[in-house]
């Protein structure tokens with residue numbers, strides 16, 4: 001087995017989703033077989049960061065034309081690297097960049113990208129969701145050639161990634177010239193400054209339509225404060241402007257994977273579940289015992305949130 005793990009950079013550091021992809025890669029084989037790949041015009045710092053993660057090897061794919069991301073550039077150089085290294089697996093995080101070039105890369109080898117994988121079972125069998133999570137599909141790799149897999153953000157825990165001895169670093173210089181790159185990169189997209197990064201929060205209290213009106217939000221805010229948690233919400237809460245959009249969790253909001261997620265008055269629609277089901281411990285508070293949220297909850301409280309939440313807040317404060 002040999003495995004290429006393609007890492008992505010943001011602000012001079014490797015994105016956290018890359019370490020989640022490493023955790024997924026470790027389900028396919030031992031860390032020693034993993035070669036982490038960093039791409040860019042200057043990759044020294046990124047390579048050093050990757051080398052400290054306990055992987056077997058790091059390859060710096062370096063070229064001035066990789067200073068900015070382009071689909072053509074990444075496709076060309078990764079094709080050359082895959083042809084040279086002949087890995088069994090090529091693993092990515094399912095980022096916007098990867099969606100852009102990885103399917104074309106897989107096609108170069110007569111393969112498809114098994115994209116947005118949420119779990120890897122023995123076999124290996126790759127699990128992904130279909131139709132907004134209504135169906136689950138399982139996939140096995142067959143045939144010759146490398147298997148290309150990308151993993152969903154939040155589906156694997158980055159803290160499962162190992163750190164240990166520093167891995168050796170090699171450089172791969174691709175053959176590429178400017179005429180092969182058909183796009184001119186513009187200014188990199190900058191997401192609106194966010195006051196909260198739910199993706200890295202360890203504790204989250206999510207509030208849904210059960211809260212009834214904006215004036216009641218302080219009730220759940222008090223619970224979040226007592227727990228040292230971030231406040232998040234289902235879509236209707238943000239659509240109504242009761243909380244800012246950056247606090248929305250779900251398929252059209254953020255993906256979160258905290259240690260604790262308390263869902264307050266949230267029914268558990270699939271579009272919400274896809275954004276928080278990777279949480280380690282889910283507690284649901286809902287007055288409807290048949291609410292779908294209870295299907296993913298580790299602990300469920302069937303009751304009126306206007307009674308349960310203040311009691312829970314008091315209990316948390318008392319326990320401190």
Ligand SMILES: Cc1cc2nc3c(=O)[nH]c(=O)nc-3n(C[C@H](O)[C@H](O)[C@H](O)COP(=O)(O)OP(=O)(O)OC[C@H]3O[C@@H](n4cnc5c(N)ncnc54)[C@H](O)[C@@H]3O)c2cc1C
Nearest residue numbers: 208209210234235250251252253265266267269272287305
């Ligand atoms: C394309 C698309 C994208 C979407 N993206 C997202 C997304 O990113 N995130 C998202 O969240 N949704 C998203 N949705 C919306 C999603 O389908 C649901 O409509 C939404 O998640 C429901 O939010 P809710 O659970 O807060 O409200 P509801 O479904 O109305 O549930 C409210 C819950 O509160 C409970 N409740 C009521 N009163 C009380 C009380 N007093 N005490 C305790 N419990 C009480 C009820 O039993 C109920 O279960 C999307 C929909 C579409 C079509």
